[in-house]
Amino acid sequence: MKTLTLQQISSFSPVKIPLPASKSESNRALIIDALTSGQNQITNLAEARDTQTMIRLLKENPPVFDVLDAGTTMRFLTAYAAVTDQNKVMTGTARMCERPIGILVDALIELGAEIHYMNIEGYPPLAIHGLKNQLANKISIRGDVSSQYISALLMIAPVLPLGIELELTGKVGSKTYIEMTLQLMRSFGIEYTWEGNVIKVDPQDYQPTTFAVESDWSGASYWFSLLACADQGELFLEGLKSDSLQGDAMIVDIMDYLGVKSEFKDGGVYLTKQAVKGLDHWDFTHCPDIAQTVAVTCAIIGQKMDFTGLESLRIKETDRIFALQEELAKFNAQFVEEDNGIFTLIPSVTMPADVHIKTYDDHRMAMAFMPLMTKTRVVIDDLEVVNKSYPSFWKHVDLIQ
Numbered sequence: 001m002k003t004l005t006l007q008q009i010s011s012f013s014p015v016k017i018p019l020p021a022s023k024s025e026s027n028r029a030l031i032i033d034a035l036t037s038g039q040n041q042i043t044n045l046a047e048a049r050d051t052q053t054m055i056r057l058l059k060e061n062p063p064v065f066d067v068l069d070a071g072t073t074m075r076f077l078t079a080y081a082a083v084t085d086q087n088k089v090m091t092g093t094a095r096m097c098e099r100p101i102g103i104l105v106d107a108l109i110e111l112g113a114e115i116h117y118m119n120i121e122g123y124p125p126l127a128i129h130g131l132k133n134q135l136a137n138k139i140s141i142r143g144d145v146s147s148q149y150i151s152a153l154l155m156i157a158p159v160l161p162l163g164i165e166l167e168l169t170g171k172v173g174s175k176t177y178i179e180m181t182l183q184l185m186r187s188f189g190i191e192y193t194w195e196g197n198v199i200k201v202d203p204q205d206y207q208p209t210t211f212a213v214e215s216d217w218s219g220a221s222y223w224f225s226l227l228a229c230a231d232q233g234e235l236f237l238e239g240l241k242s243d244s245l246q247g248d249a250m251i252v253d254i255m256d257y258l259g260v261k262s263e264f265k266d267g268g269v270y271l272t273k274q275a276v277k278g279l280d281h282w283d284f285t286h287c288p289d290i291a292q293t294v295a296v297t298c299a300i301i302g303q304k305m306d307f308t309g310l311e312s313l314r315i316k317e318t319d320r321i322f323a324l325q326e327e328l329a330k331f332n333a334q335f336v337e338e339d340n341g342i343f344t345l346i347p348s349v350t351m352p353a354d355v356h357i358k359t360y361d362d363h364r365m366a367m368a369f370m371p372l373m374t375k376t377r378v379v380i381d382d383l384e385v386v387n388k389s390y391p392s393f394w395k396h397v398d399l400i401q
């Protein structure tokens with residue numbers, strides 16, 4: 001593992017950040033493209049390893065789809081391999097094989113797919129033996145574990161002979177990602193209805209389309225945080241639109257309370273510092289990927305805050321709750337679990353002269369803790385971990401002088 005040392009820098013001159021493209025949008029566009037005649041023109045695909053893995057697997061079509069640590073790639077390709085009636089082994093890193101997939105597999109089996117667990121029931125690796133005849137089109141699916149199962153099923157729905165009527169049960173998390181899936185499908189000519197908790201997609205053809213992937217709002221969140229934590233600075237984040245398909249654009253509203261002003265113009269967003277308005281509580285149910293960003297920001301700027309909607313954080317690249325608690329403690333901040341799923345962030349009062357951050361094979365741990373460099377010298381234990389979603393991240397950090 002290569003470590004990286006970030007020297008302390010509390011103020012910086014205006015910097016333009018050429019953000020990478022969204023891996024979530026890219027991976028959806030790639031699956032849709034694979035399900036159509038391939039006449040689409042998709043531009044600005046993400047540099048993220050998760051997307052590059054998807055591109056490679058779709059192109060080379062090996063008998064084993066090893067997705068590494070990419071959740072969307074695992075879930076979307078599982079549904080894709082089933083609906084295209086392929087024999088495929090789906091596998092990934094050790095952590096990927098601890099991330100549940102049973103809810104998606106059950107739904108695909110109900111639709112008519114043949115899928116077996118090769119090791120532990122409910123988890124990859126999987127042996128897929130295709131979907132020859134569709135047996136059902138009304139499927140009930142829990143919404144409280146991962147929205148990626150729902151997105152995976154929705155994207156294959158138009159090419160199923162009977163379509164899909166999907167009833168979402170229980171609490172539905174990451175709803176913004178389901179909306180992203182449906183809006184992207186609509187860009188490729190698909191009609192759907194979403195009434196109450198039922199989403200209905202009839203069999204229909206995806207239409208050849210020109211689609212440009214937007215810049216990545218999740219990756220943008222670290223730059224908002226950097227400015228919130230700095231004494232002085234200005235940033236321009238290229239390629240972001242206010243009316244985004246990505247729920248993580250919510251970072252604009254959160255950071256407005258935490259001292260960052262956003263102005264959309266010139267094909268991006270200008271960030272400047274403003275007075276901290278303060279924020280008592282935020283619900284991350286529909287934007288789980290920015291919870292780490294906000295927790296670290298609050299810890300650094302001295303904002304005590306309650307976090308809810310963090311249920312899915314324990315089953316992502318790592319147990320993100322545990323990882324946050326451990327690493328925040330290194331600079332005397334706490335992330336305390338109260339009753340009813342509430343976590344209280346108690347900010348740091350004293351900052352050590354340097355802090356060594358472990359990243360737990362989680363790109364977002366490395367990137368979320370980067371803004372700590374505004375207060376102290378930071379050592380990041382695995383610099384390549386960012387490659388999952390943002391390979392050029394450290395190159396962009398170098399632009400901050």
Ligand SMILES: O=C(O)C1=C[C@@H](OP(=O)(O)O)[C@@H](O)[C@H](O)C1
Nearest residue numbers: 024072146147148174177289312
């Ligand atoms: O559909 C997507 O692109 C994603 C959905 C979210 O996962 P969950 O639905 O599992 O919360 C998010 O955390 C992940 O980074 C990307």
Ligand SMILES: C=C(OP(=O)(O)O)C(=O)O
Nearest residue numbers: 069070071072289316317
């Ligand atoms: C959770 C994430 O990704 P995935 O679930 O696709 O691995 C993420 O990028 O934060």
